[in-house]
Amino acid sequence: xxxxxxxxxxxxxxxxxxxxxxxxxxxxxxxxxxxxxxxxxxxxxxxxxxxxxxxxxxxxxxxxxxxxxxxxxxxxxxxxxxxxxxxxxxxxxxxxxxxxxxxxxxxxxxxxxxxxxxxxxxxxxxxxxxxxxxxxxxxxxxxxxxxxxxxxxxxxxxxxxxxxxxxxxxxxxxxxxxxxxxxxxxxxxxxxxxxxxxxxxxxxxxxxxxxxxxxxxxxxxxxxxxxxxxxxxxxxxxxxxxxxxxxxxxxxxxxxxxxxxxxxxxxxxxxxxxxxxxxxxxxxxxxxxxxxxxxxxxxxxxxxxxxxxxxxxxxxxxxxxxxxxxxxxxxxxxxxxxxxxxxxxxxxxxxxxxxxxxxxxxxxxxxxxxxxxxxxxxxxxxxxxxxxxxxxxxxxxxxx
Amino acid sequence: xxxxxxxxxxxxxxxxxxxxxxxxxxxxxxxxxxxxxxxxxxxxxxxxxxxxxxxxxxxxxxxxxxxxxxxxxxxxxxxxxxxxxxxxxxxxxxxxxxxxxxxxxxxxxxxxxxxxxxxxxxxx
Amino acid sequence: xxxxxxxxxxxxxxxxxxxxxxxxxxxxxxxxxxxxxxxxxxxxxxxxxxxxxxxxxxxxxxxxxxxxxxxxxxxxxxxxxxxxxxxxxxxxxxxxxxxxxxxxxxxxxxxxxxxxxxxxxxxxxxxxxxxxxxxxxxxxxxxxxxxxxxxxxxxxxxxxxxxxxxxxxxxxxxxxxxxxxxxxxxxxxxxxxxxxxxxxxxxxxxxxxxxxxxxxxxxxxxx
Numbered sequence: 001x002x003x004x005x006x007x008x009x010x011x012x013x014x015x016x017x018x019x020x021x022x023x024x025x026x027x028x029x030x031x032x033x034x035x036x037x038x039x040x041x042x043x044x045x046x047x048x049x050x051x052x053x054x055x056x057x058x059x060x061x062x063x064x065x066x067x068x069x070x071x072x073x074x075x076x077x078x079x080x081x082x083x084x085x086x087x088x089x090x091x092x093x094x095x096x097x098x099x100x101x102x103x104x105x106x107x108x109x110x111x112x113x114x115x116x117x118x119x120x121x122x123x124x125x126x127x128x129x130x131x132x133x134x135x136x137x138x139x140x141x142x143x144x145x146x147x148x149x150x151x152x153x154x155x156x157x158x159x160x161x162x163x164x165x166x167x168x169x170x171x172x173x174x175x176x177x178x179x180x181x182x183x184x185x186x187x188x189x190x191x192x193x194x195x196x197x198x199x200x201x202x203x204x205x206x207x208x209x210x211x212x213x214x215x216x217x218x219x220x221x222x223x224x225x226x227x228x229x230x231x232x233x234x235x236x237x238x239x240x241x242x243x244x245x246x247x248x249x250x251x252x253x254x255x256x257x258x259x260x261x262x263x264x265x266x267x268x269x270x271x272x273x274x275x276x277x278x279x280x281x282x283x284x285x286x287x288x289x290x291x292x293x294x295x296x297x298x299x300x301x302x303x304x305x306x307x308x309x310x311x312x313x314x315x316x317x318x319x320x321x322x323x324x325x326x327x328x329x330x331x332x333x334x335x336x337x338x339x340x341x342x343x344x345x346x347x348x349x350x351x352x353x354x355x356x357x358x359x360x361x362x363x364x365x366x367x368x369x370x371x372x373x374x375x376x377x378x379x380x381x382x383x384x385x386x387x388x389x390x391x392x393x394x395x396x397x398x399x400x
Numbered sequence: 401x402x403x404x405x406x407x408x409x410x411x412x413x414x415x416x417x418x419x420x421x422x423x424x425x426x427x428x429x430x431x432x433x434x435x436x437x438x439x440x441x442x443x444x445x446x447x448x449x450x451x452x453x454x455x456x457x458x459x460x461x462x463x464x465x466x467x468x469x470x471x472x473x474x475x476x477x478x479x480x481x482x483x484x485x486x487x488x489x490x491x492x493x494x495x496x497x498x499x500x501x502x503x504x505x506x507x508x509x510x511x512x513x514x515x516x517x518x519x520x521x522x523x524x
Numbered sequence: 525x526x527x528x529x530x531x532x533x534x535x536x537x538x539x540x541x542x543x544x545x546x547x548x549x550x551x552x553x554x555x556x557x558x559x560x561x562x563x564x565x566x567x568x569x570x571x572x573x574x575x576x577x578x579x580x581x582x583x584x585x586x587x588x589x590x591x592x593x594x595x596x597x598x599x600x601x602x603x604x605x606x607x608x609x610x611x612x613x614x615x616x617x618x619x620x621x622x623x624x625x626x627x628x629x630x631x632x633x634x635x636x637x638x639x640x641x642x643x644x645x646x647x648x649x650x651x652x653x654x655x656x657x658x659x660x661x662x663x664x665x666x667x668x669x670x671x672x673x674x675x676x677x678x679x680x681x682x683x684x685x686x687x688x689x690x691x692x693x694x695x696x697x698x699x700x701x702x703x704x705x706x707x708x709x710x711x712x713x714x715x716x717x718x719x720x721x722x723x724x725x726x727x728x729x730x731x732x733x734x735x736x737x738x739x740x741x742x743x744x745x746x747x
Binding site: 001006013014301307393 | 606
Binding site for chain 2: 332336337343
């Protein structure tokens with residue numbers, strides 16, 4: 001039996017002791033990895049929201065206020081339906097300082113055959129649109145034709161499959177990447193397809209009251225402001241001069257989300273620091289107690305000729321092995337729980353939430369393992385040094 | 401009864417209770433899918449019984465069968481039984497993760513238990 | 525090889541004691557040479573163990589020097605002193621000295637892995653046989669009695685065939701028969717060239733010694 005195998009033997013022969021320390025290290029790695037994934041997911045959710053909100057201002061009819069929370073428009077999906085006439089859109093477009101304007105029509109289905117949850121259908125005008133098409137173009141090769149749709153990442157319909165919306169069969173032309181927002185449950189189509197769907201919906205759903213021609217309504221007008229004007233001034237101008245509409249600055253939506261996200265992220269970071277501080281102290285105390293208990297054993301090793309340096313090495317190696325074991329357990333548990341419950345976390349936080357890619361998750365896991373592999377032996381350092389410095393003669397004299 | 405068998409039996413039993421009661425309460429599937437709910441509860445109950453047997457009569461059978469029970473719990477929602485395809489539905493948000501997490505923990509613990517029993521058997 | 529203690533002494537500072545400086549060993553000289561058994565006797569607390577640990581390189585004296593072939597062992601760096609301990613010295617400490625994660629045989633063979641030498645299987649088996657622990661080779665220290673653990677520590681010291689053996693109360697937990705075997709084995713080691721120092725308060729040990737020393741209140745005396 002080589003002395004270099006002693007740390008491993010110590011771990012295997014004392015399962016109770018090993019398990020207790022491994023659990024503490026597992027708490028460290030679990031909190032670090034879960035926290036890192038959560039903070040990263042929230043940040044990338046915000047980034048994707050910023051990327052997708054291509055407009056400076058969104059103008060909604062006043063009736064929208066009673067149907068949806070405007071601040072959450074893009075976070076939880078807009079399951080309501082509200083409309084204004086295209087004449088209103090023209091009125092808005094004529095205001096000063098507007099560089100580009102495009103109308104979108106929303107339609108919420110109560111049940112689509114893809115799934116049993118409501119789906120938001122968003123109809124855009126291909127000729128004027130500047131918000132949806134840039135990222136649809138990343139996935140769909142050709143322009144959308146009649147009864148063709150592009151679906152968000154959480155709509156369970158594959159490319160080439162058909163989706164029945166209000167009885168109309170729509171072919172899925174492409175699936176978009178995940179954004180971690182309500183946009184993931186949306187279905188996109190052109191205004192032409194939307195008019196067909198609205199007609200069908202009007203026949204099936206009594207609550208949908210569109211008195212005019214469905215092709216002459218919009219739910220929201222997306223505006224890009226001329227750089228020579230301020231977004232604030234243009235939004236105020238619309239709110240004052242155009243009746244029965246509300247202009248919302250997308251920056252304020254993002255900053256609202258960013259503020260809530262900042263709060264959640266700070267809480268998570270504080271929790272990680274708290275858990276680490278506590279676990280580190282507990283680990284150091286555990287190693288200290290363990291060291292006291294094994295004083296006699298270490299003295300025996302010194303008696304047979306193990307140097308102080310080697311003795312510290314044995315103690316630190318043992319701490320390292322337990323840290324690797326605990327670290328791996330914590331990482332496995334963290335991945336198991338966070339990856340499986342990510343939808344629940346997303347729902348509970350009500351913030352944009354986009355999980356990191358597999359490669360990034362691996363990177364986080366490896367970094368976590370490295371961190372606990374440093375923290376474990378570091379917490380054992382004081383006890384190892386104290387033990388190796390202790391006078392063997394005095395320990396033997398005590399006859400423990 | 402050996403301390404090891406009591407510890408493993410109790411922890412696995414606890415996981416089974418979380419699974420069996422979870423799918424009846426907080427992790428209830430969409431539109432209260434009775435079949436899925438019943439199957440997961442039965443699986444949880446069966447593994448709990450195996451864990452109990454393993455505590456009283458130590459051997460290789462109980463941990464091995466408990467591991468199979470855990471695998472079944474993982475596979476039931478989605479693979480063995482169809483669930484809502486939409487990611488934001490209850491069965492995807494609550495039921496499946498609960499079954500997968502508890503199932504995976506049951507499998508891991510049962511395998512460790514099995515390994516220790518095997519080692520103990522070789523030693524004696 | 526000759527090990528010489530020159531005016532070695534050890535005192536401890538007691539933080540709250542009435543007399544806060546306690547002199548465990550008063551300045552003394554002692555020489556251990558190969559082929560002889562020295563027996564150090566005395567009452568409990570007379571300083572025997574302290575002197576033994578100082579001689580074996582485990583406790584730095586407060587004053588004086590311990591010379592191995594005229595070289596002060598406490599002038600060596602810890603690494604060198606540890607190396608010296610594992611190659612030339614073997615200590616049988618008081619009480620039960622075992623590494624709990626290793627079996628009895630592994631405990632006995634542990635010094636060999638430090639020296640980098642392969643153990644002579646025959647010698648190991650014969651020593652274990654003589655000490656009556658050969659059937660415990662694969663047992664764990666936790667399963668052993670105090671006497672068995674003591675014999676394991678003795679076997680560990682004898683098997684490496686060191687130049688110096690320091691035995692602190694080697695027969696303390698043993699019955700008469702086992703005590704006799706242990707003392708005979710230590711005598712044999714000396715006959716094969718080792719220098720043996722036995723610390724004991726049992727009169728029987730004195731019968732196996734070439735030189736007898738007595739200790740009283742930290743002072744060494746030749747009777």
